[in-house]
Amino acid sequence: QKEVEQDPGPLSVPEGAIVSLNCTYSNSAFQYFMWYRQYSRKGPELLMYTYSSGNKEDGRFTAQVDKSSKYISLFIRDSQPSDSATYLCAMSGRPNAGKSTFGDGTTLTVKP
Template sequence: QKEVEQDPGPLSVPEGAIVSLNCTYSNSAFQYFMWYRQYSRKGPELLMYTYSSGNKEDGRFTAQVDKSSKYISLFIRDSQPSDSATYLCAMNGVGYGQNFVFGPGTRLSVLP
């Protein structure tokens, strides 16, 4: 079993839809959770960062962490064609130093 699993997609939604992207993980030591967005031919860029459990909102983006279920989600409201990208979850915790463990990514297409 991989440390971090992510719905592989690809996921296609119409413009304006609410998108839910999810990751599950196996190691309860993870405490720091991040979501990155990666456009084609570019490096990943940090979207959201959360520590431990709970929700965090930033504009159209909401990140949720449920440590009891080892499950994190990223919600995108009012999705736009410019949101079309690959979304990567990443995690860090005790024993991992400065290294993040990344999920394989979910490719999202928002159709106009």
């Protein structure tokens, strides 16, 4: 079983919808939880990161971490066609604190 599992998608929503992207993990020592957006033929761009539990908001994006359930989510409000991309979750923590573990990505399409 993989250390990080990401909802595979693909996901297709109408413009203006609320999008929920999710990952589960098995390593209880993970402390840093990151979300990346990757457009076609480009490198992943760090959207947000959260340390330990809780919520973090940045504009239309909200990241949530529930360490008791080993579950993280990224919510996108008022989704736009420009949000169409692949979203990757990533996590890091002990014992290999210098490396990150990634989900396989969820491809989102927002239709005008």
